[in-house]
Amino acid sequence: MKLKIKKTAFSLTEVLMAAGILSIGIMLVATMFPAALxxxxxxxxxxxxxxxxDEAFAKMQLFGIVDPTKSTERFVRYWQDMSNKIDQDEYIYPSFSGNAQYSWVPLCKKLNSDSEDMRYLVxxxxxxKTNPNQKFYTDATYSDANDWPVPVATNSFVFISPKYxxxxRGEEQELINPxxxxxxxxxVSGRIFRIVNRNDDKVTLDRDWxxxxxxxxxxxxxxxxIGPDGKPSGKNPDIEVFQKIIDFGKK
Structure with a gap:
């Protein structure tokens, strides 16, 4: 009696189905990986x-403050220190590191006009910055470059509605890049908002003013x-703004 060998294999339909499932899986991974990253x-x-x-607040309490204006009406730049007692490398993280990517810039406003009260809203x-050679605009001028990002003050805007x-001015249309x-x-108030979208000269806030x-x-x-051509380049480097009340009268 002769035995017949039964041949088993995947059918063409099964192969095509498996290939389709594999393709879908690869597409899902390719789609999700950038989002996950x-x-x-x-x-x-x-x-x-x-x-x-946290390091910034600790350093500020350690070094104290020099604020000849003692303004209660607006925020002043903390690093505009008349005695120059803070090395500029203190404002990068890790401090005095050749590979630092993070930096911090503090703004201060006195809470009241009492000369004995040294509490500030900070x-x-x-x-x-991920590119060590990247330069950034300074405030007050759009022609000079700074090694690290600093806040820019602008009054070149008008309200269209509470959220828009x-x-x-043309510079802001290029410098604000969400x-x-x-x-x-x-x-004045120190309230924090976010620009979540820019369409040419119109920007959208994350909530109503x-x-x-x-x-x-x-x-x-x-x-x-700033790019190599001197024009605005890349997304805004800001990550977050933190706030704290510091009593510079206490040591």
């Missing part, structure tokens, strides 16, 4: 920003970097 990077930046801010901008602003967002600070404060005359923000 972006979320991981963002989470890492937020975590590092909190660490940088806002710390934490930023990151129109930029009235995504994911650009943080802005009202120079607060009704209990008037429309701002000046806002502060971190501009994008």
């Amino acid at each position: 972006y979320l991981t990077t963002t989470a890492s930046e937020k975590t590092m920003a909190a660490i940088v801010a 806002k710390v901008f934490v930023t990151r 602003l129109k930029l009235t 995504p994911p967002s650009t943080i802005i600070v009202d120079n 607060d009704k209990d404060i008037k429309e701002p005359e000046i806002i502060l923000y971190i501009p994008s970097g």
Whole structure:
């Protein structure tokens, strides 16, 4: 009696189905990987920003403050220190590191006019630059470059509605480059908002302007970097703004 060998194999339909499932899987991985990478990077930046801010507040309490204006009406730059007692490398993280990517810039406003009361509302901008050769615009001028990002003050905007602003100067139309967002600070109240979208000269805030404060005359923000051609390049380097009340009268 002869035995017949039964041949078994996948049918063409099964092979095509398997190939289709594999293709879908590869597409899903390819689609999700950039999103996962972006979320991981963002989470890492937020975590590092909190660490940088903690160090910033500690250093400010250690060094104290020199504020000849003692303004209660607007925020002043903390590093405009008349005695120059703080090395500029203190404002990068890790400090005095040749590989630092993070930096911080503090703004201060006195809480009241009492000369004996040295409590200040402090806002710390934490930023990151990934290109060591990247330059950034300074405030007050759009022609000079800075090694690290610094807040720029601008009054070149008008309100279209509580949530929409129109930029009235060309530089801002290029320097404000979300995504994911650009943080802005009202120079008087210190309220923090985010620009979540820019369409030419019109920008969208993350929420309506607060009704209990008037429309701002000046806002502060971190501009994008400068490319090799001297033009704005890349997304805004700001990560987060942290705030704290510091009593500089206490040692």
